[in-house]
Amino acid sequence: MTKTSAQRTRRLGGWGFEGAAFSPPTPMLTWLEERLGPSEPFPSFDPATAEIPAAEPLPDLGSAPLSTDDLDRLAHSRGQSLIDLIRLRSGTVSATPAAVARPANDQELEDLLRAADRHGLRIVPFGGGTSVTGGVTVVPDDRPVVTASLEGLAGLHHLDEVSGLATLGAGTRGPALEAALGAHGFTLGHFPQSFELSTLGGWIVTHSSGQESLGHGRIESMVAGLDLVAPAGRLSIPALPASAAGPDLRQWITGSEGRFGIITKATMRVRRRAETLRVEAALARTWRQGVDTVRTLTRAHGSGRIPLCLLRLSDGPETEVALTVGLAKSRFEGLTRKYLGLRGVDRGCLLLVGAKGSPWDVDRSLEQAKILATERGVVWLGAGPGRNWSHDRFRHPYLRDGLLDRGYATDTLETAAPWSKVDTVYRAVRDALGDLPVLCHLSHPYGDGVSLYFTFFFRCPTDPDEAAALWAGHKRKAQNAIAETGAATSHHHGVGFWHAPWAPTEWGELGTDMLRGVAERLDPNGILNPHVLLDPTDRLEL
Ligand SMILES: Cc1cc2nc3c(=O)[nH]c(=O)nc-3n(C[C@H](O)[C@H](O)[C@H](O)COP(=O)(O)OP(=O)(O)OC[C@H]3O[C@@H](n4cnc5c(N)ncnc54)[C@H](O)[C@@H]3O)c2cc1C
CATH class of the missing domain: 3.30.465.10 (Uridine Diphospho-n-acetylenolpyruvylglucosamine Reductase; domain 3)
Structure with a gap:
């Protein structure tokens, strides 16, 4: 019998659930070794040996169940970004909550907030804990921190x-x-x-x-x-x-x-619910051709001519890795490479095009998309590679753990920019990350612009502080580059405390004051998540 997620044990210091894995394929490791050199496995610390400071005694916080179990507190101390994994896996988490509260209804949550406000505690709301911006990280504080896990408010x-x-x-x-x-x-x-x-x-x-x-x-x-x-x-x-x-x-x-x-x-x-989702793949010969095709398809979607649900364009390096990870294990690899060879394409930019609806609607949309794309010189590959991507799309996060096991760190950055600035932002982030292997894709397109999503890799030092400093250096450079181009601080990861030093460049002084005013009205004593969004202190290495 398949276990439901509620019955499975969540992995501490890694993605997902115990027993699930997605090991990096050998060609991907070879690709990294060629670019970064050989690496040493990053330590994997046994949480059972964690020395967690004893929980501070807490006042009466109402009727929501409170857990002071050490491992529970550790599991709720950080999110799911690379630096969270480095800190959790090396046992160098700088603070844990004094307790994890699990309110079962609005009243229990309200009582918890009232009591925390009265006693001067901090509360960190915790949903799935997948923040990649420090949103659920417990920051060392002179007041006790209680994490409010919201799993009871479900259904x-x-x-x-x-x-x-x-x-x-x-x-x-x-x-x-x-x-x-x-x-x-x-x-x-x-x-x-x-x-x-x-x-x-x-x-x-x-x-x-x-x-x-x-x-x-x-x-x-x-x-x-x-x-x-x-x-x-x-x-x-x-x-x-x-x-x-x-x-x-x-x-x-x-x-x-x-x-x-x-x-x-x-x-x-x-x-x-739609009856069918189908993702087909195509290959643009150049990045420029791919970007123009995505923009044209997005506009055709916007005008209602070609209803689509997904468009995603990988640049050359990401295509190379996608072919290694996805196609390498598929029976389509040989065929695809042969087909491309016949059309004179040995490298290119992978384009995924998805449509949803009745089988007839999906056929029609993808046929129209194919006509429009091939008119621009794009080579249509069909459903095979898209099927692989759809199958693995929620498994990819497990890859990151397998890479770290082998000493390669990977992290992502994302932003959004008007179409006219895509190339500027693309170049600026690549240049900021210097010689590191960097992959990029465009996704979430709009009539006026698109999100750019970067993945970068580096050889991870086995010393966690060194690893954190190295990562923070890369992150700062890339985020500065994004800010200098005027692109969005983030397209969908949010601000957390990581991006808080950069977000005011979008809001300006008055805008920042307006947001502070709302926070002060709703939370006069600053008990809720005080370090996210509006605290511009740079704490990337934490
Ligand atoms: C591998 C990976 C892939 C990801 N892919 C995507 C992606 O494709 N698209 C995307 O948008 N994001 C993505 N993210 C980022 C992350 O999953 C999102 O930010 C997500 O929305 C966070 O949801 P969560 O429930 O895990 O929130 P949490 O991480 O628990 O919390 C995020 C922030 O919201 C606050 N919060 C949580 N619940 C509540 C609530 N009910 N009320 C008020 N505040 C609350 C927390 O205090 C924190 O500040 C990815 C992250 C990882 C690790």
Whole structure:
């Protein structure tokens, strides 16, 4: 019998669940060794031997169950970025929460916040804990920190099939959310790569974007209403299709990263499940040809001519790695390479094009996309490579652990820019990362621009502080380069405390003051996640 995610044991210091793995294929390791040289395995510390400072005694925090178990506190001390893995795997976590609270309903959460406010404690909301910006990291503090795990606020509360509105608990993880809606023939259609572990509330407050965002939109476009509990009280935003009653309060909460309050439930715009999702692949001969094709296809989608749900273009290096990881194990590799050879393409840029709907709609959309792409010189490969990508899309995060086991560190950076600036941003980030192997893809396209997503690799020193400093150096350079081009601080990972030094460049002084004003009104004593979003201290090495 397959175990549900609730029954499986989450891995500490790695992605996902115990027993699941995705080992880096040998050609990928060879590719890295050729570029970075041989490496030494990064230590893997046994959490059972962790020396965790005893939990401070806490005052009465209401009726929400509190856990002071050492491993529970350790597991809730960090998120899922590379630096989190380095710190967890080396046993060098700088602070753990004094306790993990698990409120089962809004009232227990409200009581917890009131008590924490009264006693001067800090509260870190924890959804799936997949933050890659330090959003759930416990920062050393002179006040005790309690992590509020939201797993108890989960499930489908109500489905209005007529309106296509579903009210769900904020702590509902991706698979449980889709299963609950799927039982009624509905879907939210939000599939971030972290889908297996991340939660509805986490998605909303970080401006998450799913892989099918071209078809379904970003998470904020799906939020009709929500309930928030803050130290200052409760905020309930009704689910309305639209309203002209002043600025949209929902937009004040999306992206607030737990700094303004904790979302307990949200009413989401859902739709009938599509019968078919098909992803086909093509190969652009050059990056420029690929970028132009993605822009043209996006516009054809926007005008309703070619309905698509996904477009993703890898640059040359990412294509090389994708072919190594994906195609190398498939029976399509030989055929693909032969086919490309006949068309005079030995390298290129992999383009994935996805459509969803009835089989007839999908056939029609992909046929139209193929005509439009091939008119531009792109070579259409068909469904084989796309099927591999769809099969592995939620397994890729496991690769990172396998690479670190072998001493290669990998991290990602993402931004968004207008189409006219794509090349500038692409070059700027590549230049900032110097000689490191860097992969890039464009995804989440819009009429006016697109997200650029970079993956970089470096040989990981076995000393965790050295590894952290090396990583932070790369990160700072790349983030400075992004800021200098005027591109977005982040497209979908959010701010956390990592990007907090850069985010004000987008808001300006007055904008930053406006956000601070809201935080002070909702959380006058600064107990909620005080280091994310609005604290510009650079703590990358933490
Ligand atoms: C391997 C990997 C792949 C990823 N892929 C994607 C991707 O494709 N698309 C994407 O958008 N992101 C991606 N991410 C980033 C991450 O998964 C998202 O930011 C996600 O939205 C976080 O959800 P979560 O439930 O895990 O939130 P958490 O990590 O638990 O929390 C994130 C932030 O939100 C706050 N928070 C959490 N729940 C609530 C709540 N209910 N109310 C108020 N505040 C809350 C936390 O305090 C924290 O500041 C990826 C991360 C990893 C590690």
